[in-house]
Amino acid sequence: MKSRAFIFLLIPVLLLFAGCSDTTEQEETPTTITVWHVYGGQTDSPLNDLINQFNRTVGKEKQINVQVTSVSNTNTIHELVLAAANGEPGASELPDLFISYPKTVMALPDDSILVDYRDYFSEKELDAFLPAFLEEGTINDRLLILPVAKSTEIMFINQTIFDRFSQATGVTMEDLDTWEGLFEAAELYATWTDGKTPDIPGDAKSMFVHDYYFNYFQVGAESLGEDFFQGDRLAFGPAFQTAWEPLARAALRGGVWLKGGYATESIRTGESIVSVASSASILYYSDVVTYPDNTSEDITIVSRPCPVFEKGDRLVMQRGAGFCAVRSTPERERAAVTFLKWLTEPKHNVEFVTRTGYMPVTKAAFENELPKAIEGLESAKYASLYQAYLDTQETYSFYVPPQLETYLSLETTLEDRVRAQLALGRQDYLAAGETGLEQIGAERLQAFREIMER
Incomplete structure (x- = not known):
């Protein structure tokens, strides 16, 4: 009886320990x-x-x-x-x-x-x-x-080649802080590089390459106080024209890289020396330029905040x-x-x-x-x-793109059409010469608007 009583007393104790163990x-x-x-x-x-x-x-x-x-x-x-x-x-x-x-x-x-x-x-x-x-x-x-x-958009500069250009022309990096100044510099760069081979006309090199023209126009228009989006369509008002004109002038004169691919490619081959691109693309910017003739050169890449328009707010894309x-x-x-x-x-x-x-x-x-x-x-x-990140965060406002179902298709269409029209304008300019610059720029803008508004 005592043994049985002991067993009955032991069972709850064992169950208690088992429960604690499970817990x-x-x-x-x-x-x-x-x-x-x-x-x-x-x-x-x-x-x-x-x-x-x-x-x-x-x-x-x-x-x-x-x-x-x-x-x-x-x-x-x-x-x-x-x-x-x-x-x-x-x-x-x-x-x-x-x-x-x-x-x-x-x-x-x-x-x-x-x-x-x-x-x-x-x-x-x-x-x-x-x-x-x-x-x-x-x-x-x-x-x-x-x-x-x-990430945001940052201006990357091949300082090694830019310093040579600066010494020859007086253009400084600070001149690139505005879009107007950057595109004027790109025109000078085209003239400077073209002049190096007087026996080969029309072989100017492009100083500048932009990875995202869609961002250039939408942030530019918004910074100038104009809504870039009207519902699920784009607006091409006065602010858009303000952004178009200096870009087109530099592109027609050969100062802007208009071919496909990312900016890192033309920077890597020396076909351009200044870019605006996603800051995260720093991973792909090489410290060596390899030229078309297979010669190479060590370079220094520096970063600066994205340019702004002279009369616009300091606004920049955030990604x-x-x-x-x-x-x-x-x-x-x-x-x-x-x-x-x-x-x-x-x-x-x-x-x-x-x-x-x-x-x-x-x-x-x-x-x-x-x-x-x-x-x-x-x-x-x-x-x-x-x-450059610190300077951007301190002095800029970050732009938030609208959440539109058509956003991606609008971006793709504009990117393709802008490059195509400016490339056609470049060919027209080479054929017509300097006297046709303003007219060609206006014609390409009109053609672009007509295509986008269909």
Whole structure:
């Protein structure tokens, strides 16, 4: 009887310990969140390095494990996200976090599958971000894309060749701070290079190349106080003409590169020496120019803020994707947000962006961490870029493009038509000579408008 009584007393005790053991094991099982991103490769990625750092520190403390399941590009992730959201056969399950532009969110069949970050960030926490960066991620009055790294448009200059041009003509880098000054310099550069081979007429080199004419015109028009968009169409008013005329004049005279491809290509071959492009393209700007005759030369690339119009506001494009969080369980949503808050802390965010060529996303990161980080950069090219970032953030306003379903098609059409009309104008100019400059520029503008307004 005593033995039986002892056994009956022992059973509850054993069950209690078993329950404690199960609870301990459950508490020690981390919440795993999955991520699709675009920063680097699967085995060589600055973001993966930061994720490993998070997992070893805050993740370990809070029982959160961030797992990268795909490193790709934004177009691929766009397609994968839509396939998953539409339930296409064989589509992967959506991760907890994925990199996205607004176009991806707008293409979703139902954006309610995404977390509204305002449910997890206080107003004080959101006030730490640059307002324009949050504005771009706000869709249907919900903050669905959280910025973690941004880019803008920067002017890149081959200082090595520019210094020779400057010494010969007196043009300075400061002259390039306005679009009017830049295009005047491009005309002088065409004359200067053409004059080097007097026996070969019409072989001027182009000083300037722009990667995104669509951005040039839309930011330019808006900076001059004119709406570039009218519903789902474009407006070609006086501000557009103000932007067109100096560009066309320089292009007809040969000072602007009009062929396809990215600016990095013509800079790499010495066919042009100044570009305006996405700041993230710094990764592809070579420190060596290889000329058509296979000779090469070491060069110095420096960065400056994007030019502005003399009578326009200091406005510049802001670019870059952010993270969307997929609705799941409260535990996984909180875990995902915990990681994003850690990643956007000024110290971690600057560590991340200075390894990828992007801008940080908070005011404190710009004001406190980025200046210190610049001092520690070994690359003069990157130090120049990040100083240009600081100057841009301090003196410019960031432009947020409209969220239009037709935006991409309008961009593609305008890019093609602008280049085509200016290239035709260049051929007309070579045939007609200087006396035909103004008329040819006006004719090409009229032809462009007629094509775009059909």
